Amino acid sequence: MPRLPSIAVLLGGLLLCSRLPAADIDPASYGFPLHNPFEATIATTPPELRPDLPPDSEIDQRDYSLSLHPARPFALPDSLRQVRDLRYRLARQAHAAPLIFIISGTGAHYASSHTEYLKRLFYGAGFHVVQLSSPTSYDFMAAASRTATPGLSREDADDLYRVMEAVQAQQADLPVTAYHLIGYSLGALHAAFVSQLDETRRRFAFKRVLLLNPPVNPYDSIRNLDRLVQTDVPGITGNLTFYELILGKLTRYFQQRGHIDLNEALLYDLQQSKERLTDEEMAMLIGSVFRFAAADIAYTSDLINRRGLITPPDYPVEEDTPLAPFFIRALQCNFGCYLNEQLIPQWRRRHNGGSLSQLVGQIGLQALREYLAGSRKIAAMHNADDLILGPGDLAFLRRTLGERLTLYPFGGHCGNLNYRVNSQAMLEFFRG
């Protein structure tokens, strides 16, 4: 009977655990210097507060490609030939090690800056690292997505899972001791769905899964992102467009400094000068980046499926076809437009109708509530001032994840991923 006390402790611990509150990081001791969520999102962490990372020369890495060529009703147009095969990047350790898959955020491909940063961080800590494009990235849509209409989390996760299986098969000689999964932004939502899929398919049996700044209800998130470009920026009239206004500020700033210095601390320094950007201007910049991503998604999905909303269905799109007319049309389409014109009609056709609220209920983290609540291998890190969240989202995460949610007081959207305190917490989670 000597075991009884320890079992009692364990049981008590489990009971208590399910009621433990989220780990709220105290604003006073956190030390992240950017308290403005828009600044944090754009500039991320000042260089001196970032973790030490291995340089490229110390990373044994290569890009590989997978010829998945999913069966679709129409052949891929010539203009997308360069993304016929799906690229991914593998950084390998010289010895047996755990492998971590990184899923990139909205519209981002495998070599985008956040993904590269996470690679360095985990490679430096002794992991093999595989970097994957987001299912919303045009290369993934062309090379790996069966419907080329991203947005349905379960189907996107299914596409991702096939990609990960193909990576595993292609790297069969890699000595892997365990599999882990991490995603940021929309990639974190995908990671949660991939993890659930893996519970039945068991190809990876992920040991730990970390969600960094996930959207809780992606429908609310895209509404937030679409609104960012509608901020009121005074001084934009006639020939002076928004970009020219920002360029003008940058030019004057560089003139005052006497030289052009495009470094990582640029925005941080700019915000200390009198040419500093207002919240509305920064919001518009962030919103613009997402709108360009939305344009790419809307254009690519329409083209691959010959929907005729942007490119006429029988229009020959060759390597040398001028694309400006279609770029113009795609730029008019924000996330809401893509959802209404492409994703929802397609979903209705394939699922016999269904309301918007049904769709919304299927694609968010709420759809995984029970799975998330019961899976102790999954944790999330989020920010109290993240731009993609809506009211009640954090309450949902607190209820569902309990102490497996770490909530940072600052950082905006993913701006503190490369802050030393955060990187330390990430590494500890995967080591533990």
Add this chain to the structure above:
Amino acid sequence: MVERPWLLVAALLLGSLAQAAEPAADADGFKRPLERLQFNSGHEQHEFERASLAILDVRDPWERWNRRVYHFNYRLDEWVLLPAVRGYRAVTPGVVRSGVRNFFANLAEIPGLLNSLLQLRGRRALDTGARLLLNTTLGVAGLWDPASRMGLPRQGEDFGQTLGVYGVPAGPYLMLPVLGPSNLRDAVGQLTDFLAANRIDYLNVATASDAHPEISALKAVDKRDSIPFRYGQLNSPFEYNKIRYVYTRARQLQIEE
């Protein structure tokens, strides 16, 4: 234990001060960051579209040819240039590579000096002349770059810029095989700079290159190694349009500077 209440009070004070500028958070801690923004009323909401459409406004009558060259360059890069760069990096120690980089950059100061003079930029011409002198002598034929460490950073000027300064318009956008984005004016500039450097034959490199094409090959590999851009890096079906805008706008800024 006596200190505790003080710490608490201090923390509360600091906390309230720090949060003075920030909106109050929800019960679950959410700070509603979008609510601190001023939004446009209905009819003025199209600034993103307006500004972004201006990006497409680049004269490009030879677009079909340019796009074919863009795809040619894309493949050349992947199948020839980047593998060559990888091989070069694998067999050459870093110190040698930086010596090679400095050596060719030092040669490029010659057209830089000429163009600074042509633009009547005395200060810049003096700085570039001093760099050339210091790096060729102290830096042993340009293998090192002591001038930068002495506070004379490199300031490239090319003949395309010089033409731009004197009001020559950019002309149609032009994608050059191997060399990448340009326009009619800058392509003429590149050719002129190349011919001028050949004519001057500084350190006899141009003559030596005629006899030893491997010098030109090394120069090309070093050049590619020095440019961080990769085709496909913008990860967009509209990469061609985006590169075209960025190139055109960046050249405008360089000329206005």
